[in-house]
Amino acid sequence: MSIFLEKRAQSSRLLSALAPLLAIILALLMGAIIIALSGTNPWEAYREMFVGAFGSGYALSETMVKTIPLILCSLGVGIAFRATLWNIGAEGQLYMGAFAAGGIALAFPQGQGWWLIPLMVLASLVGGALWGLIPGLLKAKLNVNEIITSLLLNYVAILWFQYWIYGPWKDPLGYGFPYTAPFGEGAWLPTLAGTRIHLGLAFAVLAALFLYFLLKSTRVGYEIRIIGENPQAARYAGMNIPGAILLVFAISGGLAGLAGMGEISGVIHRLQPAISPGFGYTAIIIAWLARFNPWLTIAVSFLFGGLLVGGYSLRAFGLSDSLVLILQGLILFLLLGGDILTRYRLRWKGGRA
């Protein structure tokens, strides 16, 4: 008896709609086994996670805080996916955006002008975009695989970021702790009364609108869609493919950079060695789940924001919140597996050929 895959003539539409949902459910089931193995009742753990993430006004607001950078990074990763470019470097681009914006904030500790926040936004967009342009340029000009370059540049970016915090930008009044001085209040993004939800939410929604409009109604958006579907047809139509690749990486990196700005200016208010629990990596999963659709991206980001926040509640059980990472990994894994099952079907077969 053996099991094998048989190609489906038509990919099953029902299955491909259900696949993401199934992936999440299956991942939760597998996670339950892991939780049970560590001696906790999985049902209670999950309930605690759910309550922690969505169970109260405060929980919801915290979930929303995490959702903001997730939306921005996922939109960036998603637009690259649309052009069949794999930007695995959102994490690094987020750090570079934070670096650029943080540099501005630190340069104007007394800054109170209306211009400071816009300047920081601009700096983060440019910082992230420039970092994104490195793999973009290598891809466009030399056809270097962008998956590897963008991934490896994450480590470079984070180390660069930390160098400044441990070194030149360390707060002289900080008792040697690796922090920069806190930003002046002029560099803080306004928040919704009583919560930590900051103006970055508006940026995120605007970004989704922008991408939707870009893909649907602009010439370059159309080019991106054609290049993503069939680069040969794009070449035949005389499209500037290297140019589009550069643009996509710039947008992709810029959005991730903006996410970094939101974190430091809206939440942390200073620079510290770690400012992201892997938003840029989670974004890859979200973009995939949301099928690169800007609106779905917002919804899925909210779910994953909840997963992150809910994960903190696990500490009450003596469980590490890295369980969340395991769950995320399982979801991605099952999602990719599910993708195969929408195109192939499993067959059992005994004996004779």
Next chain:
Amino acid sequence: MNEKVRMEGIFKRFPGVIANDGVDLDIREGEIHALLGENGAGKTTLMCVLAGIYSPDAGTIRIDGEKALIRSPRDAIHAGIGMVHQHFMLVAPYSVAENVTLGLNKPRFLLNERKLEAEVGKVAQSFGIQVDPHAKIWQLSVGEQQRVEILKSLYRGAKILILDEPTAVLTPQEVRELFATLRQMAKAGHTLVIISHKLEEVMSLSDRISIMRKGKRIATVNTKDTNPTELARLMVGREMLFELHKEKATPGDEVLSFCNLHALSDKGLPALRDISLSVRSKEIVGIAGVAGNGQRELAEVITGLRSATSGKVLVNGKDVTNNSPRQVIDQGVAHIPEDRKGAGTAPNLCVLDNLMLKCYRVEPFKNGPLLNLGRIREFAAKLVKQFQISTPSLETPVKLLSGGNVQKLILAREIATFSELMIAVHPTRGLDVGATEDVHQMLLEQRSKGAAILLISEDLDELLALSDRIDVIYEGKFMGEVPADADQIETIGLMMAGKKGEIQQPVPAGIRAQA
């Protein structure tokens, strides 16, 4: 003859279209049964139902008189049915023998590779199929790959073999070989169904012919009791002219010229060697030749998709040698590419997106950096109507259109957006007789309006009907130029085979597809 297959009341609906509307069809054992019909008539769909690729919404299939449940290609194989699609499904880095045996649940790694190859070779030989079991797929020509597909079905024990437009991509020589193989298979008791748009082929090969129109089978006739005129009338529902009205050529200024052109193929071998030609406005120049002799490279060099290693290309007197495709397009050059799924369209995107591929960056379809979607939609709707592209809507992904309708879409787009020069490579490949005639008419109209057209085709009848003069290409070189007269066929045939100045000799049979 026994009835081998009986399809009854086959009904298949796709979103927005009824592809098969209660089709009855019976196919006899050992016959070659041809399926004819306009583009989008439902031929491919009907055969996909038989091969288990689509499951019908209603209807039954009987094999040897017994009801058969065919729900997947696997079931079809069990029932002895195999299908060769227009787009082959082979794994390029694998050998022929590996491809043939792939997916069979045999412990392949235990089997000696030599033995496997010998076994596959034996099956091939018994049907007169010439192919080296050891060769890798990527080394094979299109015709050879098709043989591998046929072999694959035979090796799996197919008694009923379906071929979807098998000759569309073959050279005349390969068509002859294929037909010989098919006849041999029929003689050995196999049952064959062949879809084709080429009436002479159907007349020469088949025993019976079924004609489909708009999802229904409207007639089945014995081949020996019919003729192409009747077939065409049945298919199209109108009298075909089979004769084009071609005005006398009145060539104007030179639009395209190239001289001493050299270029390499994808494999890095010389594909064009020192060729020169000029095309003037109000003129159609044909390039004849067996596929793979540099035609594709020539079209690509002119349109900027491939670089010339030396030589010059001029469009309207402007040097465009090794310009970008964009620059060439901006000179008013249109291109109907050879490969419609590869370059001509983005199959996952919709009809609208594909129709705007060439015009989206010019007025009035652009609006600064934006698209003028209203205008584009109007334009696309007009083209769909004018060129009779049958599609449920402008939002339908192109991959769901029938083969001929994809070709019509490309033609519509290119004809609508060009002004000066058209490079047309196999413009009517896959089109039904009616649509072919329309396209021919359209190209002639463009010619009288002042266009210059370079027509690259393997179809000598098409070349003779449309061109004003014909150049023959062989191994990347021009063998010579002849006026487009029917009495030049023999000369052209010889030159296509690489022979020059031996016109007095008898013509080797089969330079053209069998008449």
